[in-house]
Amino acid sequence: MSFIQTLISGEQKLFKSDSLTQMQKITLRFVVMGLVYYGFVVIEGMIMRIYQVQVIASIGADQYFAILTAHPLVGIFGSTYLIVFGAFLFLVPFLMKKPIWSIKLANWTFLLIAIGTFVFWAAGFVSHYAPLYTLYWPLPADFSQFSPIGGAVFITGIALVMVGTVFFVINIFKTIMYTPEGWDKQPSKKLIKSALGIDGFYNIFAKKEKKHLVSLPVAAIARGTVDVALNAGIILFTGVLILVYMVAAIFGHSLEHSAVDALLYKNWFWWGLDLIADGLVLIFVAGTWYLLATLITGKKLFMQNIARAALLVELIVSWTVWSHHLLSDQAQPAILKIVSGELVTAFELITQGLAFFIVLATLWSARPLKMTAPLKFLLGGLLGFALAVPAGIMQADIGLNRILHNTQWIIGPHVHVAILVGLSMTLYSAIYFLFPILTNGAKLYSNKLTNFHFWTHLVGGIGMGAFMGMAGLKGMLRRTIYFDGEYNLYMILAAICGALLLISFLAFFFNIAMSVGLKGVIGIFTPPTKKNKDLVPAEA
Amino acid sequence: MVDSSIVLTGQTLAYTFYCSVIILLMIWFGVKVTAKGKSTKVKPGVFYAFVIFLTVLGVSLHIITYNTIPWTPIDVKMKTITADRTFEIGVENHEFKLPSEKLKMEVGEIVKFSVTSNDLTYGFGLFRKDNSMVMQMQVVPGHKNDILWKFTKPGVYSIRSTEYSGPKGIAMIEKDVVVVVESL
Numbered sequence: 001m002s003f004i005q006t007l008i009s010g011e012q013k014l015f016k017s018d019s020l021t022q023m024q025k026i027t028l029r030f031v032v033m034g035l036v037y038y039g040f041v042v043i044e045g046m047i048m049r050i051y052q053v054q055v056i057a058s059i060g061a062d063q064y065f066a067i068l069t070a071h072p073l074v075g076i077f078g079s080t081y082l083i084v085f086g087a088f089l090f091l092v093p094f095l096m097k098k099p100i101w102s103i104k105l106a107n108w109t110f111l112l113i114a115i116g117t118f119v120f121w122a123a124g125f126v127s128h129y130a131p132l133y134t135l136y137w138p139l140p141a142d143f144s145q146f147s148p149i150g151g152a153v154f155i156t157g158i159a160l161v162m163v164g165t166v167f168f169v170i171n172i173f174k175t176i177m178y179t180p181e182g183w184d185k186q187p188s189k190k191l192i193k194s195a196l197g198i199d200g201f202y203n204i205f206a207k208k209e210k211k212h213l214v215s216l217p218v219a220a221i222a223r224g225t226v227d228v229a230l231n232a233g234i235i236l237f238t239g240v241l242i243l244v245y246m247v248a249a250i251f252g253h254s255l256e257h258s259a260v261d262a263l264l265y266k267n268w269f270w271w272g273l274d275l276i277a278d279g280l281v282l283i284f285v286a287g288t289w290y291l292l293a294t295l296i297t298g299k300k301l302f303m304q305n306i307a308r309a310a311l312l313v314e315l316i317v318s319w320t321v322w323s324h325h326l327l328s329d330q331a332q333p334a335i336l337k338i339v340s341g342e343l344v345t346a347f348e349l350i351t352q353g354l355a356f357f358i359v360l361a362t363l364w365s366a367r368p369l370k371m372t373a374p375l376k377f378l379l380g381g382l383l384g385f386a387l388a389v390p391a392g393i394m395q396a397d398i399g400l401n402r403i404l405h406n407t408q409w410i411i412g413p414h415v416h417v418a419i420l421v422g423l424s425m426t427l428y429s430a431i432y433f434l435f436p437i438l439t440n441g442a443k444l445y446s447n448k449l450t451n452f453h454f455w456t457h458l459v460g461g462i463g464m465g466a467f468m469g470m471a472g473l474k475g476m477l478r479r480t481i482y483f484d485g486e487y488n489l490y491m492i493l494a495a496i497c498g499a500l501l502l503i504s505f506l507a508f509f510f511n512i513a514m515s516v517g518l519k520g521v522i523g524i525f526t527p528p529t530k531k532n533k534d535l536v537p538a539e540a
Numbered sequence: 541m542v543d544s545s546i547v548l549t550g551q552t553l554a555y556t557f558y559c560s561v562i563i564l565l566m567i568w569f570g571v572k573v574t575a576k577g578k579s580t581k582v583k584p585g586v587f588y589a590f591v592i593f594l595t596v597l598g599v600s601l602h603i604i605t606y607n608t609i610p611w612t613p614i615d616v617k618m619k620t621i622t623a624d625r626t627f628e629i630g631v632e633n634h635e636f637k638l639p640s641e642k643l644k645m646e647v648g649e650i651v652k653f654s655v656t657s658n659d660l661t662y663g664f665g666l667f668r669k670d671n672s673m674v675m676q677m678q679v680v681p682g683h684k685n686d687i688l689w690k691f692t693k694p695g696v697y698s699i700r701s702t703e704y705s706g707p708k709g710i711a712m713i714e715k716d717v718v719v720v721v722e723s724l
Binding site for chain 2: 132
């Protein structure tokens with residue numbers, strides 16, 4: 001096949017979009033849109049990397065901070081939420097061998113998150129609304145710096161994403177618990193107990209083990225979804241509060257900022273935000289690792305009951321660690337700093353360390369394995385968290401936080417290595433694994449490009465985090481602009497690594513586009529031919 | 541005497557060593573798990589030993605830093621310590637309002653920086669001439685934001701807001717306003 005033919009029809013014309021079930025189409029829409037938003041994030045990131053080397057005259061400081069505000073939100077909601085939610089809406093029914101509860105709700109989740117992300121991104125781009133994702137009070141309602149109209153549109157976009165998220169939560173739990181038409185009555189209560197890990201915890205101490213009604217990956221998804229729900233509630237509540245101030249300002253009234261206690265606000269908002277960083281991300285990632293390890297090896301997971309119990313512990317830990325974000329807040333009670341900020345946070349070293357060990361031990365039990373793309377990226381994802389979690393534990397120390405807080409150390413070796421290397425490579429592993437299942441046997445265009453994608457992403461992600469971290473240790477702050485090239489050596493090296501990440505993503509995107517073809521990509525977004533709830537075609 | 545530059549050097553060495561070990565471990569694992577050979581099960585004892593190791597590591601980090609980083613016990617016991625000198629600093633409209641043009645103090649004194657914001661959340665950080673950080677704290681409106689600090693060397697430091705307070709906040713730098721001299 002010629003290059004043009006492959007570009008139009010896909011590798012060996014194997015991908016036929018009209019063969020896709022409704023569920024496959026929905027899942028692929030989530031993934032494609034998530035990858036498009038990931039492209040946004042990489043380009044925004046590259047603009048900011050260049051800006052840190054040399055201030056770009058055509059981009060003012062207000063525009064720069066608008067990009068800095070949108071960048072993590074598009075990354076988490078537009079990209080990660082879409083890819084993860086799409087995959088889990090397919091995997092939960094797939095693993096439970098029952099249809100999804102509501103396809104309509106899944107479609108609404110997709111539309112609301114995709115549209116909501118575009119709305120808040122565009123509002124930031126046009127109005128330069130830039131309170132950053134932390135929204136420290138009363139900055140989001142400071143209308144001497146930001147337009148209340150731009151801000152109101154921005155917050156509305158976030159609210160749309162959160163409503164889509166709530167629909168996802170409902171769909172996941174209903175799918176676990178409901179009885180499909182024509183089936184025997186399902187034991188809803190027992191299913192939810194198993195999904196939340198209560199049975200796994202009981203089995204550690206019981207002489208006679210209770211049978212697990214849901215598989216471990218479904219249990220992980222259910223537990224992470226609890227944090228998704230709580231997080232959506234906090235963000236929606238905070239969004240409404242900010243909207244009240246904005247609407248008042250639009251109608252010419254100025255509400256008193258001191259009506260909201262800035263420290264209390266910071267506590268509740270970080271409690272909610274941390275349910276993403278230290279909650280659902282870690283739990284979902286651990287669950288995805290377990291799933292991939294068992295699928296790659298075909299073996300049972302090592303220490304399965306401990307793994308189940310650890311997920312429950314991680315869920316509880318995730319509700320009690322937020323104070324590590326307030327170690328530099330002198331008004332924060334010392335007891336909260338020590339217990340929540342330091343000691344409970346250190347538990348994450350244990351829970352994530354357990355997951356790391358369990359996955360490696362499971363893989364080890366099945367050696368020799370073939371170094372496939374899913375295995376390669378899984379190992380990359382494990383390495384990412386092995387690097388990023390200890391970096392986070394170090395900054396969650398009262399003494400070290402005094403000289404690390406808000407420096408590039410936080411955002412480099414911890415956040416970017418966790419997200420770009422740990423989380424993204426885990427997601428890539430899942431994408432490469434699910435690709436033939438979701439496309440009914442389509443073939444990847446080039447294995448060489450997959451290898452290129454792996455190495456450039458790994459080196460770029462770790463390298464960028466490392467050079468940002470080095471600058472942070474020299475005092476470089478994360479949320480300001482340096483005009484005199486104070487940290488140019490580190491920022492140039494970080495920009496080169498950022499460029500590797502961009503090239504890596506383009507190679508991956510090209511590889512996928514060539515695999516399914518442009519006709520295939522368009523076909524994913526056309527209405528399905530069969531409107532049933534089958535996950536894969538019955539004849540496949 | 542231990543200051544932030546020494547602590548950060550120690551951290552750099554420790555974290556670089558750890559990263560090198562974990563990267564080499566993953567490379568070794570990747571080679572071994574795909575090499576010809578028999579599959580073997582990992583003994584549960586190894587797993588439990590690893591759990592104990594992680595627990596000891598997580599807790600000991602804080603014990604070590606408490607006993608080696610001089611400002612940590614001062615921070616934790618702040619309410620019971622009396623400062624030798626106090627500077628009241630205000631922040632409003634993206635500007636620091638200092639009690640005098642230069643804030644002068646002596647080596648070895650316990651100095652209290654009491655910073656109050658009248659509008660937004662800011663940061664308060666001290667930086668050396670090479671831009672490296674001495675220390676920082678958050679400045680939350682409506683609350684007391686006090687930090688006690690003991691300088692161990694003479695020097696001249698700049699104050700900079702370490703927290704984002706909108707685009708206007710990037711100019712919040714007071715150059716060379718903190719002057720620490722040898723004790724008389």
